[in-house]
Amino acid sequence: MMMALNGLVVSSLFAQLQVGDPVSIDVTLPACDSVAVVETGDLPLRVLPLTQANSRSATRRAFTFEVALYDTGSYVIPSLGVVPFRNGIPLDTVWSGSRPVEINSTLDDTTTTPRPIKPYAEHPLRFADLLREYWLWLVGVIALAALVFAWRKWMRRAKSGVAIAAPPPLPPADLAVRELIALRDKRYPERGLLKEHYSEFSEVMRRYVEGRYEFPALEMTTYELATEFRRQELPACWREVLLPILRESDLVKFAKEIPTLGSCAAILETGFALIEQTKPTQDTAEASKAA
Amino acid sequence: MDADIRELTLRIEREAEIADRILTEAGKVVVGQKYMLERLLIGLFSNGHVLLEGVPGLAKTLTIKTLAATVSAQFQRIQFTPDLLPADLVGTLVYNQKDGNFTTKKGPVFANFVLADEINRAPAKVQSALLEAMQEQQVTLGEKTYPLPQPFLVLATQNPIEQEGTYPLPEAQVDRFMLKVKVDYPRREEEARIMRTFSRVDQPKVSAVATADELLRIRAMVETIYVDPKIEEYVLDLVFASRQPEQHKLPELKPLIQYGASPRASIFLIKAARAHAFLRHRGYVVPEDIRAIGMDVLRHRIGITYEAEAEEVSTETIVEKIFGAVEVP
Numbered sequence: 016m017m018m019a020l021n022g023l024v025v026s027s028l029f030a031q032l033q034v035g036d037p038v039s040i041d042v043t044l045p046a047c048d049s050v051a052v053v054e055t056g057d058l059p060l061r062v063l064p065l066t067q068a069n070s071r072s073a074t075r076r077a078f079t080f081e082v083a084l085y086d087t088g089s090y091v092i093p094s095l096g097v098v099p100f101r102n103g104i105p106l107d108t109v110w111s112g113s114r115p116v117e118i119n120s121t122l123d124d125t126t127t128t129p130r131p132i133k134p135y136a137e138h139p140l141r142f143a144d145l146l147r148e149y150w151l152w153l154v155g156v157i158a159l160a161a162l163v164f165a166w167r168k169w170m171r172r173a174k175s176g177v178a179i180a181a182p183p184p185l186p187p188a189d190l191a192v193r194e195l196i197a198l199r200d201k202r203y204p205e206r207g208l209l210k211e212h213y214s215e216f217s218e219v220m221r222r223y224v225e226g227r228y229e230f231p232a233l234e235m236t237t238y239e240l241a242t243e244f245r246r247q248e249l250p251a252c253w254r255e256v257l258l259p260i261l262r263e264s265d266l267v268k269f270a271k272e273i274p275t276l277g278s279c280a281a282i283l284e285t286g287f288a289l290i291e292q293t294k295p296t297q298d299t300a301e302a303s304k305a306a
Numbered sequence: 307m308d309a310d311i312r313e314l315t316l317r318i319e320r321e322a323e324i325a326d327r328i329l330t331e332a333g334k335v336v337v338g339q340k341y342m343l344e345r346l347l348i349g350l351f352s353n354g355h356v357l358l359e360g361v362p363g364l365a366k367t368l369t370i371k372t373l374a375a376t377v378s379a380q381f382q383r384i385q386f387t388p389d390l391l392p393a394d395l396v397g398t399l400v401y402n403q404k405d406g407n408f409t410t411k412k413g414p415v416f417a418n419f420v421l422a423d424e425i426n427r428a429p430a431k432v433q434s435a436l437l438e439a440m441q442e443q444q445v446t447l448g449e450k451t452y453p454l455p456q457p458f459l460v461l462a463t464q465n466p467i468e469q470e471g472t473y474p475l476p477e478a479q480v481d482r483f484m485l486k487v488k489v490d491y492p493r494r495e496e497e498a499r500i501m502r503t504f505s506r507v508d509q510p511k512v513s514a515v516a517t518a519d520e521l522l523r524i525r526a527m528v529e530t531i532y533v534d535p536k537i538e539e540y541v542l543d544l545v546f547a548s549r550q551p552e553q554h555k556l557p558e559l560k561p562l563i564q565y566g567a568s569p570r571a572s573i574f575l576i577k578a579a580r581a582h583a584f585l586r587h588r589g590y591v592v593p594e595d596i597r598a599i600g601m602d603v604l605r606h607r608i609g610i611t612y613e614a615e616a617e618e619v620s621t622e623t624i625v626e627k628i629f630g631a632v633e634v635p
Contacts (some may be wrong), residue, residue, distance in 0.1 A: 024424065085553045193347045214536075216633070231630060233633050233634065234629070234630055234631065234633055234634055235634060236592070236593045236597055236633065236634050237592075237593075237594070239594075239597070263590050268534065268536055269532075269534040269537060269590050269591065269592050269593075269635075270311050270532065270534075270588075270589070270590035270635065271311055271532070271534075273588075
């Protein structure tokens with residue numbers, strides 16, 4: 016929409032401009048050969064080359080301006096004068112009135128509501144696209160899963176096979192008797208291996224105590240065993256019979272004590288007797304099972 | 307028993323009387339804390355330095371001072387502070403204006419017993435100077451190297467609380483202490499005795515009951531105490547269990563241990579076990595000796611992971627588990 020203003024027609028949007036907006040001003044003049052623009056004051060418009068002109072006989076001319084201010088705010092466009100020339104003689108100058116304008120920023124106001132610099136890109140996630148992209152991986156994962164499944168199944172089968180084949184564990188007393196018999200059959204003392212004889216005897220008895228009373232006797236020193244016997248209030252035979260043998264055994268093992276062949280045989284007999292004396296009877300075994 | 311071991315045991319029974327004298331004399335002033343006193347004697351007899359850790363007021367300093375007083379030897383106490391310099395410890399060269407030469411001024415480290423009180427309050431360079439002297443048993447001032455007097459024993463204390471403004475000893479330097487003893491509160495009846503003893507005006511005093519030469523003689527004897535190969539194997543099992551727990555029926559410790567005990571641990575386990583056997587009047591080491599000193603030798607030589615810290619698993623717990631899993635010979 017155009018409006019006439021003292022002979023000048025100015026765009027109605029003139030009042031709400033943004034930086035860089037082009038502005039057209041149509042000028043209605045008497046018939047003339049040429050025109051000159053008279054600028055007054057600081058015009059916030061840059062005069063662009065004449066973009067449209069009528070023939071010499073025409074009376075309307077169009078000038079294009081561009082907002083040349085890059086600071087937003089309120090401005091006043093001063094009067095703009097156009098001098099028509101006919102045969103080289105200037106005619107009366109046509110003046111526009113001054114006019115307030117509002118220059119707005121070209122950027123949006125981001126102080127109130129934040130928004131991304133760029134618009135969100137739309138990427139619809141579709142299974143078909145994924146499949147096309149990663150089908151090789153998918154095949155690999157399925158193959159790996161199948162392998163793991165097969166391996167686990169095989170392991171379970173192997174384990175169950177072992178469990179069936181394993182014999183039931185011997186009661187501690189039976190095991191200890193077997194081990195003492197085996198130790199006797201090794202005939203260590205006769206071969207001069209006294210230390211080995213005492214070491215194995217000590218180990219067998221500790222293992223029996225561990226299995227019989229369920230405390231880690233194998234990882235205990237003689238002193239700690241003595242303390243544990245007292246703490247658990249075990250039969251006196253352990254303190255009175257086994258502890259002296261273990262102490263003697265410590266001397267043989269760690270202090271180069273040389274026992275006689277007789278004492279080597281005697282500790283074996285004492286071991287058999289101790290196991291016989293302390294092994295659980297049927298009543299105590301049932302009681303402990305019930306517990 | 308082997309004749310040599312029997313003879314050694316007899317000699318030890320005679321010489322151990324000196325240790326008993328020291329313990330009795332120190333007991334006049336130090337109430338309770340028998341464990342700490344024994345550990346200090348183990349350090350004394352096996353030429354290993356001792357680090358005591360405990361909250362303030364547990365008689366750490368008093369015990370060390372008392373022990374030093376029972377032996378007629380030079381004693382120096384150094385209070386470690388943030389502004390302490392290495393020269394304040396080892397000594398320095400002083401310019402003599404009269405003759406224009408430099409004279410050597412030896413520091414307090416030149417003593418038989420050095421009490422490094424609150425060792426973690428001094429910066430790293432001072433700690434390094436002391437720990438180097440501990441390791442090398444000598445100090446270099448200028449261009450000359452001076453051997454430290456023998457016996458030379460460093461007894462250090464540190465406080466586990468009030469970590470603000472302290473310089474914790476690096477692992478490599480803590481490793482030089484043979485034993486790290488954690489001092490605990492006394493029992494109720496012991497505290498009652500402490501209260502009565504130290505609230506009197508006339509406080510008990512100790513006198514020297516042993517000489518430096520006697521200590522050197524005991525040290526030489528301790529070194530001859532018999533250690534059976536089975537005991538050596540046991541020590542190696544313990545140390546290797548701290549390095550490769552999964553191979554010693556302790557897979558659950560694997561993620562908790564950052565680094566295991568160093569070879570120094572094996573050396574010190576044997577040395578300390580010998581001294582412990584000496585205190586028990588024996589000429590040979592038994593597994594009990596290893597068990598008795600194991601915790602104090604190993605607790606500062608095993609590094610724990612962040613996972614262990616998060617689960618509040620201490621090195622003491624780890625050492626206990628190792629001792630509980632490794633078979634006694």
